[in-house]
Amino acid sequence: MEIFLDTGLIDEIKEAAKWGFIDGVTTNPSLIAQTKRPQAEVIQEICSIIDGPISAEVNASDYEGMINEGDVLAKIHENITIKLPMTEDGIRACKYFSEKNVKTNITLIFSPNQALLAAKNGATYVSPFIGRLDDIGHDGMALIDEIRTIFDNYGYTTKILAASVRHSTHVRDAALVGADVATMPYGVVKKLFTHPLTDKGLAQFAADYKSSKK
Secondary structure (H helix, E strand, C coil), rough: CEEEECCCHHHHHHHHHCCCCCEECCCCCCHCCCCCCCCCHHHHHHHHHHHCCCEEEECCEEEEEHHHHHHHHHHCCEEEEEEEEEHHHHHHHHHHHCCCCCCCCCCCCCHHHHHHHHCCCCEEEEEHHHHHHHCCCCCCHHHHHHHHHHHHHCCCCCEEEECCCCHHHHHHHHHHHHEEEEEECCHHHHHHHCCHHHHHHHHHHHHHHHCCCC
16 A cells, blocks of 8 residues: 655644655645645645656645646646546546546545446545544445446546545555555554554563673
């Protein structure tokens, strides 16, 4: 499973790049707004740090606006993936960019049917929001499982990108049910490194080593 960082903060991306396993970055207007910098400028800098898919989201809600914004974003770098909303206009725009061989990420997916429509129009990624489904009493992981089954049934190559990942258990479960990618905040990625027994073992090793030097 690929691991993407969900952020617009350059310092987080630079630090995460040092770990060696970050495959890409996802952003959205809210994350970019935190930087207080123009979107194109931030996206360009991200592309210079991470050599992988970089999702840049359109702000427009209408078809023509999405096309115009997406065309501009796609020219920033060859790794750009145009992030589009799961709406009628978003799905139309997905078809437009797919036919131009521009990668797309259909976001705010909450049902298998939505994922199916995106796949039929050639989406590179679909982003089911598992945490938000869990928040309202639904099973976000079951959605990924259902999408996986549908895509496998019909041979769709669209990748399932688990989004709205809240904790390390989400990461584990997404990998178990067959998500192709999980995108997560910097803080969640950091927690993947840790386990109390690892800390306990290291402390014991250090204590034993110190004792052997006496």
